[in-house]
Amino acid sequence: MPPAKKPRSQLTRDDLLGLYRQIVLMMRFEERLLAESQAGNLRGSLHLAKGQEALPAGAGKALRPDDYLTMTYRGHGYALAKGVDLGRMAAEILGRRDGLCGGQGGKMHLFDPAHGLLGANGIVAGGIPTAVGAAWSSQHQGLGRVALTVFGDGAVNQGVAMESFNMAAVWKLPVIFLCENNLYAEMTPLGRSTAETDLAHRFAGFGMTTATFDGNDVLEVYDQVALAAAACRAGKGPVFLQAMTYRTCGHYQLDPGLGYRTKEEVAEWEAKSPAHRYAGWLTKEKHTDKAGLAKLESEALAAVDQAFSFALASPEPPVDKMLAGVFV
Ligand SMILES: Cc1ncc(C[n+]2csc(CCOP(=O)(O)OP(=O)(O)O)c2C)c(N)n1
Ligand SMILES: [Mg+2]
Secondary structure, X not given: OOOOOOHHHHOOHHHHHHHHHHHHHHHHHHHHHHHHHHOOOOOOOOOOOOOOOHHHHHHHHHOOOOOEEEOOOOOHHXXXXXXXXXXXXXXXXXXXXXXXXXXXXXXXHOOEHHHOEOOOOOOOOOHHHHHHHHHHHHHHHOOOOOEEEEEEHHHOOOHHHHXXXXXXXXXXXXXXXXXXXXXXXXXXXXXXXXOOOOHHHHHHHOOOEEEEEEOOOHHHHHHHHHHHHHHHHOOOOOEEEEEEOOOOOOOOOOOOOOOXXXXXXXXXXXXXXXXXXXXXXXXXXXXXXXXHHHHHHHHHHHHHHHHHHHHHHOOOOOHHHOOOOOOO
């Protein structure tokens, strides 16, 4: 039997270029967040996903607009790829009234049910049970909606995660467990906290389909999430995806990212950056040329500039409304 065609074979040239635009949009958005943090317009810690941009771009493209998403504090790109409005997202992160949650959630609590976003989460593994609940509701109501929950390698030993994995597996819930294995949890290498560092082995033990793949290859990410989503919609879920990747920036804005990692290791992964690799592929395959890439890059920058102009023009929430939604 000839091998089945990969989902990527269905993508048009516009789709392929759109994936590049999405990667660059996320890069420019996060660079601007860092600049706003340095300018004092964004309070608290900021966790960027430099070097991991293929994951949100590929995963977002593979999902339906009404699919559910839960993510971590490092999930800006997933929200954008899911279609969340750039300006309202920027406003929320800056704590402004026109933000997704009226500026009262901030970057750790990005929430936009209209696009299936059931929350960013500052608590490691916190989004996992929410996604399992959403998948259960989808199964129960026959909605055909899939839940994608994104978490790091550092989340897999949390008790609530383990309970969620088992419940999803035993009830065959339509949930995709996407683990961004970037080899470190804050400054701790995976092998210091987990004896079996190939996480797929553990998930096979839960009775789930698993796949491990190159998380810096946007088309591979698209294929894996598209296949997992199709399996979930066919009632064969859940699926565990282990995406191998690396953040080339620090854990948060004040971490230089060195000390616990060598310069050589970081440089090795910088050379494998998703944008760089995908741009090379697009031009090699003649889907576009340098000028075409530059056009996509300037479009992304213009969209980010517009979003932050909107956000910065928005006032802070009024003090007398600060406790709205906190107490019933
Ligand atoms: C329950 C809980 N414990 C500890 C922390 C502190 N903390 C914040 S991020 C982080 C590391 C998480 O690493 P990982 O899951 O690999 O995600 P990454 O940051 O690498 O994307 C820790 C321990 C937290 N936020 N929540
Ligand atoms: Mg990690």
